[in-house]
Amino acid sequence: MGEFRPVAAVLLYLAGSWRVEPTVRDLGSTDEGSFTGTTMFSPLYGGGLLHHESGTFVVQGVARPAERTLRFLPDATPGTADVRFADGRPFHDLDLTSGRWVTRHPCAADLYRGEFTVLDTDRRRTVWRVAGPANNLVLTTDYARDWPRTA
Known part of the structure; x- marks a missing residue:
């Protein structure tokens, strides 16, 4: 994917509003969603930061409202964060000091492997690969800063 942009202060970098364009591809079928x-x-x-994502999810031609909330808490160094679900349960760690981070999250019998990349000051990407008995998915999300910056 090319060069990554290191982030000195992850919470400062993430603050504000971002347009999101996730896609979901089921590797076990031909189903795709956006x-x-x-x-x-x-x-x-x-x-820390409260992450709230909301929009419309479309799969098999059916549109549904969708949303999620996460908490990004300060970690040991400014380029890192402790990411938790809205109820406080641990989700994953995040370290963007090199501009790229790979992490894992076990969810029941499935394993989520996340790759986070910072492309520049206003664009980033997250790819989650999910493997296990319940899911075989690739979830790719492209983020673009929604200007003017709101934080």
Whole structure:
């Protein structure tokens, strides 16, 4: 994919609104889905960012509203974060100091392998590969900063 852009302060980099364009490809069938929406990273009381993603998910021609909320908490160094589900359960670690990060998240019997890349100050990509008895998916999300920057 080329060059990655190192991030010195991950929470500062993520803050604000991003347009998101995720796609979901089921490797076990021909099903594909897409999502159109926005992700907002807003300040959390006590530090960190609240990540709220909302939009429309379309699969097999059927459109449904979709949303999720995560918490990005400060970690040991400014280029890193501890990512948690809305209820506080751990999700994954994140270290963008090199501009690229690979992490894992076990979910029941499935394993999620995430790759995060920073392309430039206003574009980034996340790819989750999910393998296990329940899922065989690739979820790719392209993010573009929604200007003007809101944070």
